Amino acid sequence: MPGLLLPLTRAVTYTRWLHMLVGAIVPFACAMVYPGLSSPSPYDWLLVVVLPIPLALAAAMVPFVRHAEGLQARLMLFPGPHARVGNEDPGVSTAFSASWTDRARTGAWLVLRLEAGLALALVTNTLLTLALSLAGTAAEGPGRAGPLPYASGAGWVYVLLAPVPVLVLVMVAAGAGALMAQAARRLLGPSVKERLAELEERTEQLLERNEIARELHDTLGHALTLAVVQAGAARAAGDPDFTDRALEAIEETGRAALEDLDRVLLVLRETGQPAGARPALDEAGRLLDSARSSGAQVDAEVTGPLEHLPGPVSREAYRMLQEALTNVLRHAGPVRIGVRITVEAARLRLEVRNPLPDPAPVAGTGGGRGLRGIRERAALLGGEAKAEQHGGHWLLHVDLPL
Incomplete structure (x- = not known):
């Protein structure tokens, strides 16, 4: 049990979470332009997922983007003294794109960051909404939790259940952040030329x-x-x-x-x-x-x-x-x-x-x-x-x- 709660006490969990949520800004901004976020259909959500990809690939062609993404990854996916330039290298390069291979890897990283950020943002919204609904039901009875059922005298059950979605969310964010850190090492890591x-x-x-x-x-x-x-x-x-x-x-x-x-x-x-x-x-x-x-x-x-x-x-x-x-x-x-x-x-x-x-x-x-x-x-x-x-x-x- 203490091992499961360890991500709650680590700052890197929350910096990685924030790093991924920032990646969701572009998909949501595109969705506000088209097709909109008012009662989106499954087809609309598919457009929200697909439309930002050309923008990400176009941005990856700019050599500076790899440098900027490398700095962000160092500071937020690998926080601490080891992430600073001149100290222990976390395996993420901060050099400008110098070849088409660098641009392709940067493009793959941007697409992954946008899509993973969008997915985590939706999961965050869903689980936080559930936690607030449970807390509201426990505090003020039925009618505050929307579709959640309410049993008279069972408010203490909702009090116990309210933190569960938050804990699940933190665990999901910790796991997703660890996977993103590994992906950053692979996609933003030094190229063969840089290693040589x-x-x-x-x-x-x-x-x-x-x-x-x-x-x-x-x-x-x-x-x-x-x-x-x-x-x-x-x-x-x-x-x-x-x-x-x-x-x-x-x-x-x-x-x-x-x-x-x-x-x-x-x-x-x-x-x-x-x-x-x-x-x-x-x-x-x-x-x-x-x-x-x-x-x-x-x-x-x-x-x-x-x-x-x-x-x-x-x-x-x-x-x-x-x-x-x-x-x-x-x-x-x-x-x-x-x-x-x-x-x-x-x-x-x-x-x-x-x-x-x-x-x-x-x-x-x-x-x-x-x-x-x-x-x-x-x-x-x-x-x-x-x-x-x-x-x-x-x-x-x-x-x-x-």
């Missing part, structure tokens, strides 16, 4: 977040790794001059990391201001100097004009080199590192070689986040990245098309 556009937007957001995560991982990971290695080397050396150089290198590395972090945070805030240029491969010297300042011996060989590389390739290659040097320092420490950068035949090749740490990593295991990020960056540019053991060394090879 939404999916593309979400994909772009995920890619952007992934890119920002890689930027933060590369920048902060590189800076922290260098700081840890340099601090450890300075403590082990016990040389004041070496300690001063290590602190200076840590300061420079931290300052560069803060600049990169500010650039990424500026993009996240979406202030409309330019986020500044990301470092490119022709600035690789500062990466090599940072690695040398940590105690590593870096042998670098550069062939070809790095300054003429395409922007995306140059920036991503810089991050790959940064992550490669970070991995070497993190896993092998300040060892001898060989770096070779070659630009030739419309290809960019990057190699980073270092002695294997003890214990040596297992080739082909896929690496951690760093190597996975390098492979992802290379794949997005149409290239590839490989990491393997080679003659007692760990070799990272990146091949990118220009």
Whole structure:
């Protein structure tokens, strides 16, 4: 019993009821023009049902109508915070009609809304009239209830029966409203084109977040790794001059990391201001100097004009080199590192070689986040990245098309 009375306490029952009753305005307005509502015959009621259909189909051809109907459905069939734009989507689109399929679905929705509203209006009128007749008969005796029979001394029966039509009406309105909400999702829901556009937007957001995560991982990971290695080397050396150089290198590395972090945070805030240029491969010297300042011996060989590389390739290659040097320092420490950068035949090749740490990593295991990020960056540019053991060394090879 409490479950049956639940619709009485829900605001959505009455907003849906009102939404459907509003749809009956057009059929009744047409009926007042023709054939009239004075003692209508069954044929007249058939005209009342049929005449508004061409008007509904004509209105559906206007792109704005789908937008307006979507807003009404959101606010009245799905009331509450979730119906507002920008919150949880109830499955009803508020976009303008962009195709004939959208117009056809809007037309079907308008016809359904008019006919369902007309039917519910007639049911509402009938049941409310019955409830008033029962209440009038209970209050003032026969003659107030029209055709209803009246038994002397049985007024209390009419008092008990008077709320029944109202309860039945609320149940009918609740059920009809739930069906209309389902129909709204089907007929006013996003089209295939809108769903694809939404999916593309979400994909772009995920890619952007992934890119920002890689930027933060590369920048902060590189800076922290260098700081840890340099601090450890300075403590082990016990040389004041070496300690001063290590602190200076840590300061420079931290300052560069803060600049990169500010650039990424500026993009996240979406202030409309330019986020500044990301470092490119022709600035690789500062990466090599940072690695040398940590105690590593870096042998670098550069062939070809790095300054003429395409922007995306140059920036991503810089991050790959940064992550490669970070991995070497993190896993092998300040060892001898060989770096070779070659630009030739419309290809960019990057190699980073270092002695294997003890214990040596297992080739082909896929690496951690760093190597996975390098492979992802290379794949997005149409290239590839490989990491393997080679003659007692760990070799990272990146091949990118220009």
